[in-house]
Amino acid sequence: MLYARKRDRRENRIGITVSAKLAKAVRRNRVRRRLREAYRLNEEKFLPGVDLVVVVRGRGVLAPYRVLERELLELAGRLELLR
Numbered sequence: 001m002l003y004a005r006k007r008d009r010r011e012n013r014i015g016i017t018v019s020a021k022l023a024k025a026v027r028r029n030r031v032r033r034r035l036r037e038a039y040r041l042n043e044e045k046f047l048p049g050v051d052l053v054v055v056v057r058g059r060g061v062l063a064p065y066r067v068l069e070r071e072l073l074e075l076a077g078r079l080e081l082l083r
Contacts, residue, residue, distance in 0.1 A: 001055040002075035010048045014039050018056040027061050038069035045082050
């Protein structure tokens, strides 16, 4: 899931949350790192001035990097957050 909120500043912020019920700490941190990197590499595609919150659900914990990246961009596109 992806939540977004416009803000007054020009930079974006991203927050990533993974429930402890889904996996142990190593897996949760791995998926956070992967999503942070996916955002970093695609940051220029996002409109400026947005707070993003990514909520990882179910199978997202086991998903490979390319799937996480594709889903992040797809969800951002649905919310019209991409240039």
